[in-house]
Amino acid sequence: MDLHTVTEVISPARPGQWRPGDAWLGGGTALLGEPRPHVTRLLDLAAAGWPPITVRDDGVEIAATCTIAELADRLGRHPIVLQCCHAFLASFKIWNVATVGGNLCAALPAGPMISLSAALDGTCVLVGPDGGERRVPAAGFVTGEGTTVLRDGEFLRAIHLPSGPLGARTAYRRGSLHRHGRSAVLLIGRADPDGGMSLTVTAATRRPHVFRFLSPPSAAEVEAALETIPISGYVDDVHGRPVWRQHLTRHHARRIRAELAV
């Protein structure tokens, strides 16, 4: 969609260039998909040429500009990565352009890259206007529907996924009104080699909720953890009512607990 108010595109963008009215540009699939009358300049991060995936001793670093197609291609051997890519309900024409970072920053409840990075104890690497970096847990990056911890002039540079959680056993459940519908609930359980387990609730809720258990939890412990999400914390839109999302969250959490217990 032609964004009529945009007067300039800066490509590639660099830290420090942001000013009010600017928007960082990833793949543009969300940004250029609807009117944005307040945007006057686009700062193109996709042209920065960052390597999409960098393997490190302690895990992998996914550049914010890595596309969904590149992620599926390079890390799809991990079932949870591929499952989350497929939870991105778009054809490969969109996968070829949409970025992992754009998915986190758009902060839609049904953002599967938010689910993935929160469930795998990811860390978001943010770059400020002075070029300085700060790191925040991916689980806390999205603060609500469409909102993140990003400050003015700050952009998401990368997501670091530690190798332990990336290699751990996971259980995945997704629910939506239609098989090909937008995720109304997306839960990921993770069993760690030390006996601990985590349960990540996304899509159903306005922001990710990650529950950690030091040992495999009982059904009552899982129920009690989910009770801490208030009903106002569930999303209310055409893709599902809060009570239904809460019900599905509990249902899938029970299934995940059972799956990881064996």
Place this chain on the structure above:
Amino acid sequence: MQVTMTVNGTEHTREIEGRMLLVHFLRDVLGLTGTHWGCDTSNCGVCVVWLDGEPVKSCTVLAAMAGGHEVRTVEGLAEGAELDPIQEGFRQCHGLQCGFCTPGMLMTCRALLDRNPDPTEGEIREAISGQICRCTGYSSIVRSVQWTAAHEAAAAATKEEAVAP
């Protein structure tokens, strides 16, 4: 701003407004109106072109983002008067009615066959998800792709026989 990109093998340099979308650059600046423009929101797929060999929806890609890259449009499918087999497949099997969705369908289906020469019906239907045919001619489109796949397989077999000692 100045943008340079290669479209169907020819390099083009033009002065454009930074916000110009690739679909408008192709249609309005280069006059390549084969690429259609529909929903404008990345949903209907009529604007699909290839960017460095990968199909993308040109209504949500800026021309600036295609700068320095290779673009292929539906005009780049045929070689002179010889239609690409996917175009021939659509012709043989009535894969188009009004033709509005056709350029995007052709670019997507060509890309599918290049990476998977023998797709199942399910794979064809999955590949054309995100492509809307308002004439609802999906069955003929699927048949067109199947015709092309069979035709290309037969052509490849004949070629192999010809070079066999």
